[in-house]
Amino acid sequence: QVQLVESGGGLVQAGGSLKLSCVASGGTFGSYTMGWFRQAPGKERDSVAAMHWLGGRTYYADSVKGRFTISRDNAKNTVYLQMNSLKPEDTAVYYCAADMSHPLYTAVNDREYDYWGQGTQVTVSS
Numbered sequence: 001q002v003q004l005v006e007s008g009g010g011l012v013q014a015g016g017s018l019k020l021s022c023v024a025s026g027g028t029f030g031s032y033t034m035g036w037f038r039q040a041p042g043k044e045r046d047s048v049a050a051m052h053w054l055g056g057r058t059y060y061a062d063s064v065k066g067r068f069t070i071s072r073d074n075a076k077n078t079v080y081l082q083m084n085s086l087k088p089e090d091t092a093v094y095y096c097a098a099d100m101s102h103p104l105y106t107a108v109n110d111r112e113y114d115y116w117g118q119g120t121q122v123t124v125s126s
Contacts, residue, residue: 002027002115004096009120012086016124020081022096022117033099033107034072034079035059038092038122045110048094049081052106059106063089086124093119 008020020036035050049070050059058070069082079096097113107113 002032002098002100004098004115004117006094006096006117006120009094009122011123011125014086014088014124014126016086017082017084018086018122020083020094020096020120020122022079022081024077024079024098027098027100027115029077029098030074031100031103033102034070035097035099035107035110035113036070036079036081037095037097037110038090039095039119040092043092045095047108047110050106050108051079053103057106059108083122086122088124088126090122091124092122094122095119 003025006022031053033053036048037045038048039045051070067085072079096117098115099107099113
């Protein structure tokens with residue numbers, strides 16, 4: 001059983017930065033594609049970024065391209081999401097997720113992910 005624990009959320013002013021972390025335990029982190037998703041109140045959960053288990057292929061939602069960066073440290077079983085130039089519309093609960101079922105591509109759809117963290121709140125004030 002894989003467990004994922006996010007941290008790093010908080011309250012920040014527009015234009016500020018936050019770095020989210022997600023630590024995995026109970027599995028083989030290096031073989032998972034890792035993704036970050038977010039869900040704002042009253043909205044569906046959306047994909048934000050993902051990184052293939054080989055590390056070379058990444059995905060970013062258009063709304064965060066150029067502002068957010070996903071990275072991973074397999075030695076620490078951790079995936080990160082560096083968020084810069086934050087906007088009020090980035091306010092949401094952010095979740096990390098692990099995909100072990102689709103090794104040939106970088107999964108983007110949340111239904112493709114097998115394990116989820118509990119989420120961390122990010123609030124951006126205007």
